[in-house]
Amino acid sequence: MALALDLVQASAPDEVTGYRSFTLGAFVLSRDAYFATIDWPAKGQRHIHKMPVDYFLRAMMRDVAWGFFYGWVNFDHIFGTRNLYGTVEMYAGRYNEGYHQAGLSYVETFDEPVIMATFKEILADWVNAGFDPFAAPEETSTSVFGKKNGSNPEAIERTRLNTQRMPGVAGDSPLRDEQKYPINRHFSDVSQEEPEVHAEPGFEGQLSAFNLFKYLSRSDVTWNPSVTGVCKASLACPTTEEFILPVFHGNDRVEWFIQLSDHIVWDVQDKETGRPRAMITMRAGDVAAMPADIRHQGYSPKRSMLFVWENASPGLPELYESGKLPVYPVEF
């Protein structure tokens, strides 16, 4: 990692705002008091795209926390990353029909450690004290705007738990500590009662159960799945959602959602062009697939519980891309 960190190209702090600019290949990423600016070359000129900096940092935080996730992480309709598992594409305009057809899109591929190290340095420099990019807007401050004002390493360096089977199982990831993780204000009515486990003598520690809804009610992050069930390559990744999924996730495989509580509205678009495909409202108990040829962004007006279900089998992106697997999960 030290080698990748050495390859991060950062400017001196801006004399007025105090923020550094970062260069990744031919891209230049900078911020001011309100906006992140992405600058790239196309058709012999430089082009720029601006995003509200809070949206940009929430998206970048997810990209880092998810390890570039499965497939495409569109920060918005112009800029994003595509995980090639070992390398990562960074693009501007490539998955925007207008930009791409005009020849104004640009894609560059980076070794994963280099882009990861650069993104982490951007977060370290651009996230001010008091702003938590994992939090819902109501839960954090507006200190993200304005001149550089300290940093918030506790927020951006949360450790992702590595669950082997299920949280709480002997030797596996721990359940959420009640002192460290208070119940979220939107889940104050969620039962905290634990399951009853009665093991016969000699089988202590071999039976395991936990209150998943309690676990989720104490999540201190939004739109950041954590694994709670591992059945070979089948990963249960429930998460709590509030406000907007900060990215349009473009699927490189079929993904499934089960709405555990409340509701989320999904804006579904064509993965390649961004053309609208559907608006899906999922309520408690609803199950829906996200096909392998779409991108999606969710809107959750109240903090809700979502069971994200992933298939981590290796080689799936190639099978879908080559047409060897249908992009839709079932035929009927």
Added chain:
Amino acid sequence: MADYTTIFGSLEHYQQGEAEIISGNVKHYAFSNIFAVASKSAPYEKVVVGKNLEYVIEAVRAEGTSPWFACSHDEFVIDMDGEVTIEFVKLENPNAVAPRDREGTVAVSGTPAGKRMGTVTLKRGHQALLPAGAAYRFIAARPGVLIMQTIFGALSVEKWAEICMQPQEEGVLA
């Protein structure tokens, strides 16, 4: 102003969401609701509501005492409505009951041979591990709903056309 209320579904009260299709077909999303599925299922029928190649999520109506089940790999169950007790038996010869090369839940004939491991009682929102090498059965005094994370097996039931939203059902509810 009142506090927020968290809305969960149940067999008695659920409302399926809506799909507004702009391009394509609502069938591409295999859009169903576990409570609607369980309301029409036989007790302990394992109806596939999510399928990702060999992996499945099944919706199960818990009612009365189930047959005994076993599996060659870990499975997981989440109680989504009602109360259910799970009895576990450590199988004397797990490979004879659920061979390692056979995936998904298998039915156990009669009473499983092995020592009683104990019980787990789940209420809404509780999740339990159904460990490889153990037989288990469910006991529910009143109808409830479970979801299971497992692999497609001989007991998995697919009836997508019956459970999923069809094109004529699209639209936003008033």
